[in-house]
Amino acid sequence: MSLMGSLYVGTSGLQTSQNALNTTAHNMSNVDSTGYARQQVSLSTKTYNTLSINASSVANQQVGLGVTYSEVRQVRDYFLDQTYRKESGRSAFYEASAEALEEVESLLGELYGVSFSESLDNLWQAVQELAKNPENSVNQGLLMQRASEFLSNGQAVYNGLNDYQDNLNLQVKEDVDRINEIGQQLKTVNDAIRKIEVGGFENPNDLLDQRNKLIDELSSLAKISYEEDIYGTVNVSIEGEPFVTGDSVYEIGLHLDNVTGFYTPFWPQNATYTLDADGKKIYNIENAKVFNTAQPISSDLDSDIGGLKALIVARGDHRADYTDLSDATYYDSTISQSVIMNVQAEFDQLIHSVVTAINGVFADAVDPTTNYMRGEDGNPFQMFQKIATAGYDALGAPIAEDPNAPETLYTIANLQINSELAEQPSKLGFIKEDGSVDQETADALKALFTAEEYNLNPNVTKKNTFIGYYSDLVSQVANSGQVYRSIVTSQEYTVSSIEAARQQVIGVSTDEELTNMIKFQNAYNAASRYINVIDEMLEHVLTALG
Numbered sequence: 001m002s003l004m005g006s007l008y009v010g011t012s013g014l015q016t017s018q019n020a021l022n023t024t025a026h027n028m029s030n031v032d033s034t035g036y037a038r039q040q041v042s043l044s045t046k047t048y049n050t051l052s053i054n055a056s057s058v059a060n061q062q063v064g065l066g067v068t069y070s071e072v073r074q075v076r077d078y079f080l081d082q083t084y085r086k087e088s089g090r091s092a093f094y095e096a097s098a099e100a101l102e103e104v105e106s107l108l109g110e111l112y113g114v115s116f117s118e119s120l121d122n123l124w125q126a127v128q129e130l131a132k133n134p135e136n137s138v139n140q141g142l143l144m145q146r147a148s149e150f151l152s153n154g155q156a157v158y159n160g161l162n163d164y165q166d167n168l169n170l171q172v173k174e175d176v177d178r179i180n181e182i183g184q185q186l187k188t189v190n191d192a193i194r195k196i197e198v199g200g201f202e203n204p205n206d207l208l209d210q211r212n213k214l215i216d217e218l219s220s221l222a223k224i225s226y227e228e229d230i231y232g233t234v235n236v237s238i239e240g241e242p243f244v245t246g247d248s249v250y251e252i253g254l255h256l257d258n259v260t261g262f263y264t265p266f267w268p269q270n271a272t273y274t275l276d277a278d279g280k281k282i283y284n285i286e287n288a289k290v291f292n293t294a295q296p297i298s299s300d301l302d303s304d305i306g307g308l309k310a311l312i313v314a315r316g317d318h319r320a321d322y323t324d325l326s327d328a329t330y331y332d333s334t335i336s337q338s339v340i341m342n343v344q345a346e347f348d349q350l351i352h353s354v355v356t357a358i359n360g361v362f363a364d365a366v367d368p369t370t371n372y373m374r375g376e377d378g379n380p381f382q383m384f385q386k387i388a389t390a391g392y393d394a395l396g397a398p399i400a401e402d403p404n405a406p407e408t409l410y411t412i413a414n415l416q417i418n419s420e421l422a423e424q425p426s427k428l429g430f431i432k433e434d435g436s437v438d439q440e441t442a443d444a445l446k447a448l449f450t451a452e453e454y455n456l457n458p459n460v461t462k463k464n465t466f467i468g469y470y471s472d473l474v475s476q477v478a479n480s481g482q483v484y485r486s487i488v489t490s491q492e493y494t495v496s497s498i499e500a501a502r503q504q505v506i507g508v509s510t511d512e513e514l515t516n517m518i519k520f521q522n523a524y525n526a527a528s529r530y531i532n533v534i535d536e537m538l539e540h541v542l543t544a545l546g
Contacts, residue, residue, distance in 0.1 A: 006534045012046060012066030013527025019069040020520040027508045028517075035213030037506035039205050041516075042071040074205050080502040081212070085219035087498055089305040091491035092220040096310035098488050100168070100339045101481035107160040108343070108474050117470055119153040122146045123354075124449045124467060134430035134442035144425040147358075147383050148417045154351050158344065158412045165340045168315040172263050175221055175308040176252050179238070182218050183249040186211060190233045190244070197232040204232075222290075223305040239290055241267055255285045260318050265290040265308070293317075297337060316341035321411040322349035323403040330458050339480075346456050346473050351412045354466055355384040357448045359391060359410075365441040366396035370433045373441075375420050381428065383421060387414050 020041045030036040046065040053060045109115055126146035130139045189211045196204040211234060218224055218236070224243075226236045236244040243250055253268040264285060271288035273281040291309045298304065316338035324335050324345040335341045359382045365373045366380045373381050380396045388407035392398055402408045421427060430438045452463045456472055464472055 007531065009066040010527050010531035010534060012068060013530065014524060016043060016067045016069045017520045017524035017527060021517065021524065023072050024513050024516045024520060027513050028510065031508040031510060031513075035216065036209050036508070037074045037076050037205070037212070038508045038513075039072050040075050041069065042073060043067055044070040072203055072205060074203070074208055075505055076212075077502065077505045080498060080505065084495065084498045084502055085216060085224070086302075086305065087491065087495050088216070089219045089221075089223055089307075090299070091488065091495050092307035093304045093310040094484055094487045094491055096307045097314055097339065098481060098484035100164075100310075100314040101477060101484055103164055104161065104339055104343050105474070105477045105481055107157055107164065108347075108477060116153050116157050117467075117474070119146075119150045120354075120467055120470055123150045127445050127449060130430075131439075131442045131446040134439060135437050137426045140428045140430070141425040143428075144383070144417075144421055148422060150354070151351075151384065151412075151415060151417055154347075155412055155415075158347060158351075161340055161344050161347070162319060165315055165319070165344075166261070168311050168340070169262050172265070172308065172311050172315065173254060175311065176254055176263070176265050179218065179221055179308070180249075180251040182214050182221075183236075183244050183251060186214055186218075186234065186236065186244045187247070187249050189214065191247075193232045221306055221308050223302065223309070239292075241270070241290070252290055253283070253285075255283060257317075262315065262317060264317070265312070293337070313337055314339040319413070320344035320348070321409065321413070322352045323409065323411075325349055325457050326403075327458050336457070336459070339477075342457070343473070343477060346476075348412050349456075350454070350466065350469055350473070351415070352410050353454050353469075354448075355410050355415060358383050358445065360398070361441060361444045361448065363392050363396040363398065364444070365438060367433070368395050372433055372438075373428075375418075375427075381418065381421065383418055384410070384415050385418050386410060387416050 020043075023039050023041050027038050044067070046068045049063050049065065123143075123146040126139070126143045130136075130143050133139055189207055193204045193207050193211065196202065196207070215224070215226060215234070215236070218238075222238045224236055224238055225240070226234050228234050233246060234244070235242070235246070238252070241250070243252075250267065250269055252265045253271070255264045255266050256262075257264065266283065266285040266288045267290060268283065268288070271283045271285050273283045276282055291312055292303075293309075293313055295301065295303045297313070316335065318341070320335055320338075320341035322345060324330065324341065330336060335345060362373055362382060363380045367373075371378075375381055379390065379394060380392045382391050385391065386407070386409075390399055391410070399408070401410065407414065430442060432438050449466055452465050452468070454464050454466065454469045455462060456464075456469065456476065460472075462472070
């Protein structure tokens with residue numbers, strides 16, 4: 001090789017070592033950057049100059065032109081990435097579910113410092129005191145006071161459940177907006193990566209880090225699948241439906257229910273629609289919903305992945321009441337899987353049972369031939385009244401409740417305390433027309449609280465008293481919360497273990513990078529000395545020949 005040609009070898013060593021040092025410095029500067037994958041230098045030989053070709057020789061006579069900085073690649077493990085994203089999505093699902101249960105438990109357990117169970121206990125104690133001396137006006141006043149507290153505290157608990165349901169609904173919208181935002185960002189990054197990779201001169205590693213970070217975040221929000229095509233574009237699907245493909249982003253739509261105000265994520269491309277008078281699209285989303293909430297929640301089915309789905313399942317699709325616990329409704333709906341709806345229905349069933357039982361006792365005490373236990377309007381006394389409709393006819397017979405007409409139901413949202421009795425509890429009297437004390441009615445009220453006739457839902461066969469029912473309701477929520485929290489703890493350990501293994505691959509080791517820095521610095525110094533030697537030789541030759 002000529003001396004001038006030798007300079008190319010030394011120069012290639014300088015350039016390659018300098019670029020390798022730059023890569024090492026880049027790794028060091030991002031040692032604490034979230035989502036950064038360490039970059040690794042790949043070196044290769046430059047092309048050879050062929051001096052002669054001899055068919056009888058083992059090889060041609062060639063001379064090399066040095067080393068080249070051929071590639072800087074990311075160090076990643078595809079399997080670990082896939083596993084991490086799946087398990088982080090599952091962890092997010094159970095975390096959201098556990099938080100919902102804990103919030104519900106808090107609403108049931110404490111109400112402005114007074115638990116609802118205390119209101120129920122106080123009503124029971126007031127009934128017991130009444131049974132001791134029914135005609136006593138103090139006992140009658142205490143009964144009405146405790147009944148009013150029972151109803152107002154019950155409505156506050158139910159309204160708290162509704163408020164939390166609305167809060168989850170807002171979180172659903174925020175998550176969908178964020179998913180759509182991630183989709184647009186993925187498209188932008190895909191375009192930038194594709195432009196660089198088509199050139200073939202370098203790897204867009206920092207852009208790849210940005211894209212992987214977006215996919216990590218997306219995987220915690222929804223169940224995703226993805227693959228990279230030959231052009232460097234990552235195509236992403238959510239719940240099996242295309243989300244980001246090529247140059248397109250199929251954003252998730254939000255259908256707003258005009259009755260409940262709840263948002264339902266759906267795929268506009270799969271929905272049918274009609275146009276209203278203003279040309280606005282009115283979608284039919286029946287077969288276009290993103291999530292199948294009727295599917296059982298199971299790790300075997302991978303139906304327990306994604307924080308957004310957990311919010312939708314926990315929130316449910318309407319305000320539940322006791323009618324949702326009928327066999328026909330309970331098994332044909334998603335209520336059993338919805339934390340909020342299940343508790344709403346069971347709590348409303350407790351209120352409905354207490355209210356109708358007490359009102360029934362007063363209605364049974366009515367004598368059609370007298371004015372005993374009747375109000376100023378001539379109708380039987382009801383301690384708890386429906387806001388919109390009557391509950392009993394003039395003879396004391398109950399008027400049928402119609403699940404299709406909410407105004408006819410004894411639901412907690414449709415109840416009020418009897419204002420006439422609240423103002424003058426002594427109107428109860430408990431003194432019959434003949435002047436005798438109505439001990440039978442007082443005893444019947446007392447018997448209501450000791451009767452074991454009430455079960456939480458169709459899946460529970462255990463019968464309870466009113467107080468036992470509420471205790472079991474709270475225990476059910478607490479036990480479910482504990483189960484979910486234990487799953488969350490287990491999932492967090494799984495995710496952290498996978499992330500630790502992933503960081504072993506993609507994480508930057510300062511010790512390793514310092515070793516590389518010393519190696520490439522020595523290589524740079526060696527190339528520099530090599531050039532100096534060639535320079536001195538050239539100078540000597542030119543001086544000697546000159």
